[in-house]
Amino acid sequence: MTTADRNSSGLTPHEARARFRDGLKVPTAGWCSGWTQANLIAVPRDLAYDMLLFAQRNPAPCPVLDATEPGETSSAIFDGDLRTDLPGYCVYERGQLVAEVDSVRDYWRDDLVAFLVGCSFTFEDALLEAGVPVRHIEAGTNVPMYRTSRPCRPAGRISGPLVVSMRPIPADLVATAVRVTSRYPAVHGAPVHVGDPKALGIRDIGRPDFGDPVQIRPGELPVFWACGVTPQAAVMQSRPPFAIGHAPGMMAVTDARDSSYLVP
Amino acid sequence: MTTADRNSSGLTPHEARARFRDGLKVPTAGWCSGWTQANLIAVPRDLAYDMLLFAQRNPAPCPVLDATEPGETSSAIFDGDLRTDLPGYCVYERGQLVAEVDSVRDYWRDDLVAFLVGCSFTFEDALLEAGVPVRHIEAGTNVPMYRTSRPCRPAGRISGPLVVSMRPIPADLVATAVRVTSRYPAVHGAPVHVGDPKALGIRDIGRPDFGDPVQIRPGELPVFWACGVTPQAAVMQSRPPFAIGHAPGMMAVTDARDSSYLVP
Structure with a gap:
């Protein structure tokens, strides 16, 4: 896989998300220079505390940048649609990958909460x-x-x-x-x-x-x-009834600045 | 209120917790020099995600150092009994303070999850x-x-x-x-x-x-x-059915070292 656009590093998050929404499926390394990319993991409301606690207990692999309430499909740092605006998604049932798709509009459920987890990009x-x-x-x-x-x-x-x-x-x-x-x-x-x-x-x-x-x-x-794929590996091992993640390497491009996560 | 013991700064967390368990009710500022003190907020399982998400969204006042699973009364950083080993507690029903006591053994419920929140001490x-x-x-x-x-x-x-x-x-x-x-x-x-x-x-x-x-x-x-009393002010305003907090200034003395929260 290679990135499709030599100028992808200069795009705004808004522009990048529009391309992904239109179906472009590429790894996002190097895209939108200066803008923070994030891993996605979404689980049913019933599992939300367990997943957030898992992240809290494992802050190195699972630094939570933002989390949604049930039914929300955007976040304070992601002014887009979490169901369509990533290049690729993995859908899990009982820990098994059942679909790898470029939109999860048909899979999303109103009881899902979504976590945006920091990324080494x-x-x-x-x-x-x-x-x-x-x-x-x-x-x-x-x-x-x-x-x-x-x-x-x-x-x-x-x-x-x-x-x-x-x-x-x-x-x-x-x-x-x-x-x-x-x-x-x-x-x-x-x-x-x-x-x-x-x-x-x-x-x-x-x-x-x-x-x-x-x-x-x-x-x-x-x-x-x-690595922020850790929550997806946990989903594979723990086998919750349902979960959605980003396709590894195909991240949520957020509206947060990389510099906002830099400590002085 | 004054601290009861001139040598309180030299006590170990284990020793301090034993005094509080025995009924000593004092603010913990200056106690157990070098050991981290924490705010306590405990809410029913049903509210656990909302409270952890509130903390995640407000990291300055609500830095979560550790959180328990339902029914746990100790934590990885608190090798004592969260129901008895703080000097004082506040018990809330629908946001109203209904008891300020030095043990909540009679109030604790198996469905509670407890959050230990960082403290400026x-x-x-x-x-x-x-x-x-x-x-x-x-x-x-x-x-x-x-x-x-x-x-x-x-x-x-x-x-x-x-x-x-x-x-x-x-x-x-x-x-x-x-x-x-x-x-x-x-x-x-x-x-x-x-x-x-x-x-x-x-x-x-x-x-x-x-x-x-x-x-x-x-x-x-x-x-x-x-300040880590922020979750208790939120409990007072949000009026959940039940919650337990520490008495302000009377913290959980943990087994974590202050130096472990120092960034280089």
Whole structure:
């Protein structure tokens, strides 16, 4: 998969959402430079507290940027329609993926509450500005994501593994990458792990569980950040009756500024 | 009210909780130096999502440090009994205070979920270390707290005003107070207002809504921080069937370290 538009980084969130609403289905890495992207997870009202508590107990992978009340389809940071304005969605029944579609208008229910969860794309501009390469943006592909062997702290009926995203970083820039991303604690913050993928239970770094593989060059280390796909992995493991998520890498482009999540 | 024990600052959380469990009813400012204190709000399961969403939408006054599942009476950061180990409690029915007691064992219900919300006492040691006086600790009284005219962002059935705590700060130390407290974003962080109380809708600074008044000396400005009593003010305004809170100023002394909420 590649992004369809060379100028996508200069679009406003409003413009990007219109393209996705019209059916464009692409990963959003690099889109709408400076605007915050978010993971989506929507569950029935009955599960809302468990899911919000799961997020609260696992703030590194699940930083909640905003949440809706039952029936709402927009949010204070998303002036669009959560059912149509993301490039892609995953629909789950009892933890099974039953549809991957570019609109969930036909699946949405009035009792759903939606969570917008911070995304590491938020700090990628800052990495690039600091001279740290971001391989999947260079390649125009989706960021590689992996289920780990680390369990999240459960909450009620929700449990699941930590999911991580990976970026290969030259050894002499690892410290810079840590320093830059530490300043964005609300969008996953500093890496959770540097180096050996096996320590996270990742057997084959060349075969991500979500997204696309990227090349790790000589002199580079794989660096892992907590990932907002974690709530979807929890849905797969916990098997609630119904849930909707974004398609991994195809995020909600919000009206919040990346800079608003930067700590001084 | 004055603290009963000159050595209270050197106690462990375990020791302090034992005294409160035995019936000691005092404000906890200055107790258990270095250990984090927290506000308590407990509501029925049915209201849990609304309350957690209210907190999520109003992170300055309502930073959730931990939350329980229905029926739990301890938490990952509170290795005691939430029903007995605080010095004082307020019990509300339909928003009315119906009891102020030193144990809620007779009031607790199995469907309650409890939220531990960050408290500005957490950064008071850091203020003192930076040479900023903390008047209510000097005086051995409870911190003054005020309802403001600023509404919080509502969530479901929960709405209410921002509540603030106030500390008088010498004009030349206001910047230091801002800088020091900014480093504790998870426990209210930087002040929400410096100076004129009327801008917050506070009519008489000498008559706080909760806690005790303190002297503001010549050359000092009143400085206001978001306060974790805000969820209780929301309970009073929103009138849910039942709720339990801590008595203002009489906090849950947790097993978390103040330093764990310090950002680098």
